[in-house]
Amino acid sequence: MELPLWFEIATFVGLTVLLLADLAIVARRPHEPSVKEAGIWVAFYVSLALLFGLVVLAVSNGRYATEFYAGWLTEYSLSVDNLFVFVIIMARFQVPRKLQQEALMIGIIIALVLRGIFILLGAVVIERFVWVFYIFGVFLIYTAINLVRHRGDDEDYEENALIRRMRKVLPISKDYHGAKIRVTENGKKMWTPMVVVILALGTTDLIFALDSIPAIFGLTREPFIVFTANVFALMGLRQLYFLLGGLLKRLVYLSLGLAVILAFIGVKLILEAVHENQLPFAGDREPIESVPHIPIWLSLSIILGVLLIATVASLLKTRGEQPDDDTPAEVERGESPVSTEVTGRPAPTPGTAEETHRS
Template identity: 90%
Template sequence: MELPVWFEITTFVGLTVLLLADLAIVARRPHEPSIKEASLWVTFYVSLALLFGLLMLAFTNGTYATEFYAGWLTEYSLSVDNLFVFVIIMARFQVPRKFQQEALMIGIIIALVLRGIFILLGAVVIERFVWVFYIFGIFLIYTAFNLVRHRGEDEDYEENAFIRRMRTILPITQDYHGAKIRVTENGRKMWTPMIVVILALGTTDLIFALDSIPAIFGLTREPFIVFTANVFALMGLRQLYFLLGGLLKRLVYLSLGLAVILAFIGVKLILEAVHENQLPFAGEREPIESIPEIPIWLSLSIILGVLVVATVASLLKTRGQLASAGPPDVDPETAKSVPTGGPEAAAAAEARIADESDEDRARS
């Protein structure tokens, strides 16, 4: 059964309006969301994704709806893992908390545009060369192995080549100017450090897509479902960032759960490739019916089960630990000294904040 064209068009229009409205709200009132506000927005976006799956069930069929739910859960869990790096980026560039919403929102939109291009290219390649599933499958298993091998190691953010290049060619001010990315300083048009932060978020998420896009193509070959699952996974990620904060540290088994999911999808892709029995050097060949195909309902059950087990096990493991309320606040005046961050700058800022806190306690 084909997806109705009107359903696809309506979905794209609706998602575009929603993203633009979200961006307008952030631009109009930059602030740090409260726990209540962040909770309501996350609940809204999760409910919207669940409702969209039900609409797919009503207007298409159960297979497409199940593929969407499986893809959305996979992308959402991988996006939660990405929040660890987002926290590091914000601290690395010393972005004031009340301006982090806009940076996250614009970075997510950049990531959506780049992922859309990536998805279209992937769909074309898969349509013409089914054997690429061998490559995707091996890559996902290798990624799963690395997640297990490096589990427990301290994560650090390392600027990619694109960001390093932008630093050298863009005239950047010494100070943050609120959430603005372009200002006039001493009669000269210049970029603010916020442009580097936004580019860092967008390009870093694109790097993460190298894992997530092949994973979701292992669950569905429908580009529309792949794209909408990515959109719904990224929408609300900004509010989730503020909601979870330090609680991310309690999800100690999340990377292990993701490794199991990626390895499972990798095996599924390889089985599908063997079942199709198409290789570029072997000519046209008949599918091998004796090789089983993993049904999508089983994939959804395994993904959901692994996420539940990983989350519950993590919370039980860390139930005696106190989670911090979120990434440390950075005073705007402190951030002005070294806007583009750096290990030395971050250490100096933290030491300064600690000294001020000690002085306050001594006076009291």
């Protein structure tokens, strides 16, 4: 049973309304959420994802529902790993903590739009060229090997070409002006560092999608399931950022668990391509029945099991350790000195920034 068209349209409308409402709430009152507030919102979005899977089960069949849960869990776990880099971006650009929520929200919306385009392109390519699964599979295995090799290395953030180009050609003010991205200083229109931060978050997430999108296509070929799994994984990411905070460093085995998951899905993709007997420029061939097919329920079980083991092992390993807070002191106080790497000019003296917040 296929997914009904009315259900897909209603889902897109509902998710759009939810995202716009979330953005409006953040824009009206930029602040740093408390642990309790962040926890409530994370629980809400996780419950919403679980409920959506049940609705998918009700309107279609168990296969689509299981594919959604497997895809959502994979994307969510990869997104948690990405939070490490988000923390580094916030610290590097010295974003005041009360402005970080809005920066994350807008950056995530940009990432969703870019991921949507990426997913549509991927679906078209896979529909016409199943052999691309060989490329996806090898890439995921390569990514898994790199995760293991560099597991103990310090995380670092490297600006992409778009951000480097922006800093060279755009007039950027020295200070943050609340959540505004455009201000007038001495009669001259200028961009604020917030626009660089937002684009850094959005485009960095798109780079992360280079492994997460192929991974979920290894679990389902339904573009609707791929996109909704990504949306539900990213929607609660902003609150999760504030909820976990320094606890992120306690998840010492998360990257190892993700490496196992990516390697497993990479092997699954290659087996799928071999099973369908698809090779570049070889034309259509009869499927090879002797090649094993990994059912989606087994994929979901392995993903759940690996994440559970990695999380429990991490918490046991770091038991008794205090979470670190790497946020610079001036950022914690709400001041906003911006490094010369953002504006191209010396940073102002702490405490001189005049922030104008949205009413």
